[in-house]
Amino acid sequence: MIMKNWKVSQDELLLNGHVACQGCGGALAMRLALKALGKNTVITIPACCWTIISGDVLYHALKVPVFHTAFETAAITASGLKAGLRMKGKEDTTVMAWAGDGGTFDIGIQALSGAAERNEDIIYAVYDNEAYMNTGIQRSSATPWGAWTTTTPVRHPEDKPKKNIMEIMAAHGIPYAATATPAYPEDLIRKFKKAKEIKGMRFIHILAPCPPGWKIPSDISIKVARLAVQTGVFPLYEIENGKKYTINYLPPEKPPVVEYLKVQGRFKHLKEEDVELIQKMVDENLNNLLRKHELTHGTLENIPKPEFYK
Numbered sequence: 019m020i021m022k023n024w025k026v027s028q029d030e031l032l033l034n035g036h037v038a039c040q041g042c043g044g045a046l047a048m049r050l051a052l053k054a055l056g057k058n059t060v061i062t063i064p065a066c067c068w069t070i071i072s073g074d075v076l077y078h079a080l081k082v083p084v085f086h087t088a089f090e091t092a093a094i095t096a097s098g099l100k101a102g103l104r105m106k107g108k109e110d111t112t113v114m115a116w117a118g119d120g121g122t123f124d125i126g127i128q129a130l131s132g133a134a135e136r137n138e139d140i141i142y143a144v145y146d147n148e149a150y151m152n153t154g155i156q157r158s159s160a161t162p163w164g165a166w167t168t169t170t171p172v173r174h175p176e177d178k179p180k181k182n183i184m185e186i187m188a189a190h191g192i193p194y195a196a197t198a199t200p201a202y203p204e205d206l207i208r209k210f211k212k213a214k215e216i217k218g219m220r221f222i223h224i225l226a227p228c229p230p231g232w233k234i235p236s237d238i239s240i241k242v243a244r245l246a247v248q249t250g251v252f253p254l255y256e257i258e259n260g261k262k263y264t265i266n267y268l269p270p271e272k273p274p275v276v277e278y279l280k281v282q283g284r285f286k287h288l289k290e291e292d293v294e295l296i297q298k299m300v301d302e303n304l305n306n307l308l309r310k311h312e313l314t315h316g317t318l319e320n321i322p323k324p325e326f327y328k
Contacts, residue, residue, distance in 0.1 A: 022183070027053045034195045036079035038071045041236030043146040043226030045071055045242060046200035048080075048116065051143060051222075054210030057082060059112045060103070062096045063291055064126060065089040066118035067152040068145070084227075084307050090125045092117040093133035101151040112214055114141040119160035120150040134190035137218045141210075144221075146181070147228035147319040155231045163299065164292050166284040167231075169286060175287065179299060184257065185224055191260035192219040197252065199225040202244035205266060250304040263310035264273025267322050277302050 030041040031052035038045035039156065046069055062085040063069055069086060087095040096280040117126060120145040128318040130142060149167045157167040157303045159181040170176040187195045194216050206224070213220040225246055227239040234242055239278035244253040247267065265270045275297045279285040288296075312318050 023208060026050070026207060029053060029056075031057065031059075031081040031158065033079045033081065035077075036071050036073060038067070039229055039236065041206075041227070041229045041234075041239035042071070043200055043224075043228065043239055044068060044069075044118070044147060045144050045196075047073070047143075047224045047226050049207065050200055050206050050211050051114075051116075051205050052080070052082065054207040055112050055114065055141075055214055059114060060079070060085070060099055061101060061114050061116050062087050062092055064092040064109060064115075064117050064121045065152070066121050068116060068118070068146075077267070089121050091129055092121060092126050092209060093129040093140070093142055097133050097136070097138040106307075109277060112141065113139075114143060115254065116143050118144070118150075118152070119146040119148060120158045121143060122146075123159045123183055127186075131186075131190065133141065134187060134219050134221070139217055139219070141213050141220045141222065143210075145224045145226040147231055147232050148180070149225045149228070151228050151231045153177060154294050159207075164285060164288050165232075166287065172287045182303075187221045188257045188260045190219070192221060194219075194258055195221040195224070196254070196256040197223045197254055199247060199252065199254070200239045200242045201247065202254065202267070209256070209265075210326050231284070233286075234281060238281065242278070242281060245273070245281070249273050249275045249278045250300045251275060251278055253307055261314075265307060265309065265311045265313045268321050 024237060031051040059082045064087050072080055072084060084316055092115040096113050100113040106305045145159050148160050148162060149158055155167050156169040157176055161167055161176045163176055163178045165174055183193055194213055196209045198209050200206060208224060225243055227242050228238055229236040247254055248269045258266045276293050
């Protein structure tokens with residue numbers, strides 16, 4: 019049954035039969051992103067889970083052209099593809115780099131920074147599952163403080179805060195950067211549609227739950243992503259030209275961060291004082307973001323609460 023208020027396109031550019039894990043946030047995000055961008059899109063994918071998810075060349079699951087590339091080269095490959103298409107007179111084709119957090123926060127950050135500095139006319143989307151999931155759940159600089167991974171085991175969990183990739187991109191002054199998650203599909207689609215109409219470098223940071231890596235049942239990945247937003251762990255917001263901050267949603271009542279942590283096995287080892295420290299970090303980051311929104315808009319009264327954010 020299709021809900022009457024469902025405004026998402028019914029066109030499918032991600033075919034059935036791909037090999038993503040059940041509940042994969044990265045697969046759900048790709049499906050929604052392509053609903054926004056449409057068929058006139060070219061994607062480059064570096065080494066990551068999506069290299070496998072898309073399948074072999076004769077059977078790959080995407081109904082748009084895909085160029086697989088090395089781990090560190092998603093941004094520069096997308097830049098080259100855009101230049102080649104422009105030389106052929108295909109100015110209206112959208113070129114998107116689609117990479118994981120390891121290939122973005124770590125291995126690919128030099129190419130990403132270069133593309134941002136040059137203001138390349140590409141969309142760069144990172145589906146962030148907060149570790150190197152495709153190679154065995156090793157920590158990345160996107161892994162949050164206190165999290166278990168195979169290289170930050172329970173006795174020595176991640177002891178550094180997650181890298182703030184949005185502020186790094188904002189420091190480049192690019193035209194558009196935004197956060198999104200498949201838990202709020204209309205918000206994600208709106209942001210990709212907005213990015214499509216902007217010239218220059220556009221960056222979209224997607225929180226993409228990974229059931230095996232986060233140690234959650236596959237049927238609650240959307241619930242967990244929604245909790246990340248509602249608790250303030252992963253706020254939904256946009257940054258335009260490196261300085262205009264717009265928060266897209268604040269819940270009427272913000273649940274404590276423990277509600278997000280306790281449903282994930284990767285955090286089950288945390289002590290009460292650890293949870294209190296994470297709550298403090300989340301509150302501090304959210305308050306900083308609120309101040310930037312207020313500096314931009316002069317008020318906090320205009321943060322929307324549309325129906326689809328519930």
